[in-house]
Amino acid sequence: MTSQPIAHPDTPQAPTPEQIRRAPKVLLHDHLDGGLRPGTIVDLARESGYGNLPETDPDKLGIWFREAADSGSLERYLETFAHTCAVMQTREALVRVAAECAEDLAEDGVVYAEIRYAPEQHLEQGLTLEEVVEAVNEGFREGERRAKANGHRIRVGALLTAMRHAARALEIAELANRYRDLGVVGFDIAGAEAGFPPTRHLDAFEYLKRENNHFTIHAGEAFGLPSIWQALQWCGADRLGHGVRIIDDIQVADDGTVKLGRLASYVRDKRVPLEMCPSSNLQTGAATSYGEHPIGLLRKLRFRVTVNTDNRLMSGTSMSREFEHLADAFGYTLTDFEWFTVNALKSAFIPFDERLAMINDVVKPRYAELRAEWLFR
Ligand SMILES: O=c1[nH]cnc2c1ncn2[C@H]1C[C@H](O)[C@@H](CO)O1
Numbered sequence: 001m002t003s004q005p006i007a008h009p010d011t012p013q014a015p016t017p018e019q020i021r022r023a024p025k026v027l028l029h030d031h032l033d034g035g036l037r038p039g040t041i042v043d044l045a046r047e048s049g050y051g052n053l054p055e056t057d058p059d060k061l062g063i064w065f066r067e068a069a070d071s072g073s074l075e076r077y078l079e080t081f082a083h084t085c086a087v088m089q090t091r092e093a094l095v096r097v098a099a100e101c102a103e104d105l106a107e108d109g110v111v112y113a114e115i116r117y118a119p120e121q122h123l124e125q126g127l128t129l130e131e132v133v134e135a136v137n138e139g140f141r142e143g144e145r146r147a148k149a150n151g152h153r154i155r156v157g158a159l160l161t162a163m164r165h166a167a168r169a170l171e172i173a174e175l176a177n178r179y180r181d182l183g184v185v186g187f188d189i190a191g192a193e194a195g196f197p198p199t200r201h202l203d204a205f206e207y208l209k210r211e212n213n214h215f216t217i218h219a220g221e222a223f224g225l226p227s228i229w230q231a232l233q234w235c236g237a238d239r240l241g242h243g244v245r246i247i248d249d250i251q252v253a254d255d256g257t258v259k260l261g262r263l264a265s266y267v268r269d270k271r272v273p274l275e276m277c278p279s280s281n282l283q284t285g286a287a288t289s290y291g292e293h294p295i296g297l298l299r300k301l302r303f304r305v306t307v308n309t310d311n312r313l314m315s316g317t318s319m320s321r322e323f324e325h326l327a328d329a330f331g332y333t334l335t336d337f338e339w340f341t342v343n344a345l346k347s348a349f350i351p352f353d354e355r356l357a358m359i360n361d362v363v364k365p366r367y368a369e370l371r372a373e374w375l376f377r
């Protein structure tokens with residue numbers, strides 16, 4: 001007689017989509033201009049007279065963004081932002097987009113988010129850089145209030161991005177510093193990576209370091225190890241946006257033995273946070289499938305991995321969807337998702353005592369509660 005394995009109560013269960021949605025989540029890498037509701041784009045285009053939208057039906061427009069972004073190239077992917085930025089040129093539009101962003105994230109169970117955008121891309125109709133930042137901050141506060149009224153708690157901080165092909169990084173870094181403690185928690189550079197190394201903006205990073213401020217750099221997405229190396233060792237980034245290509249410095253032998261190169265060792269040993277965005281990487285060609293995404297190996301090797309959405313509109317995704325994809329690909333359980341979430345809080349740019357309180361008083365108790373649900377089924 002063959003004995004049947006006895007189901008042990010501690011057996012990790014695949015979380016349901018509903019449990020994933022209710023689990024507290026933390027998002028460090030999400031672009032404001034990559035997360036608009038399609039219906040809002042249509043409204044704002046109509047109000048502002050922007051006539052270049054490829055579709056005016058919200059459902060079709062959502063599909064258009066996902067398909068257009070699914071190009072296999074970061075450069076082509078980035079072209080889709082022309083339409084979102086075009087409708088984010090007034091104070092009212094920015095307030096609305098930011099408020100809805102906070103609401104949508106809270107609805108999805110995100111409790112803390114750092115949302116980035118490039119103020120220099122919102123000046124076409126006469127707003128100043130300061131007016132852009134103030135409008136977005138006002139929207140985030142409004143969104144936090146609306147979320148609270150709907151029974152969800154969320155805190156949103158802004159990251160100011162400078163575009164790497166442009167030459168305004170120092171100005172944007174100064175802006176980030178001026179609005180520090182006033183809703184802005186750090187700085188970033190984004191845009192096409194190949195041909196635009198982060199060292200082009202060394203003056204901005206050196207300024208931020210002198211000011212004891214925080215920054216992340218998109219690196220190792222569309223370009224490899226030299227970009228990651230520069231971001232860390234020349235520019236002094238606190239975190240890496242994507243960083244997927246760190247996998248190029250890791251060798252796995254046929255017998256499963258793993259050897260880290262010097263840069264990969266540095267990233268792991270120094271606990272450099274990786275802001276990984278699986279769906280976005282599939283669209284830009286930085287990874288081939290969820291199952292083959294480097295996040296699986298990096299999580300096993302205990303790099304400081306975090307999970308992020310990058311652009312919810314372009315990828316048709318959310319934090320819950322990203323977790324679901326990873327649960328399907330790697331069999332992750334609530335314990336894995338708690339680990340990613342704690343990693344994200346450890347890497348956030350808000351003060352240490354607030355991060356710790358969020359981990360101990362929000363994240364851990366709620367994951368424990370979710371894990372205990374099988375007791376009461
Ligand atoms: O994944 C990305 N890599 C590089 N740049 C990006 C990515 N997603 C969005 N951006 C760009 C386009 C946006 O207009 C800009 C600011 O949010 O940042």
Ligand SMILES: [Zn+2]
Nearest residue numbers: 190218241310
């Ligand atoms: Zn990004």
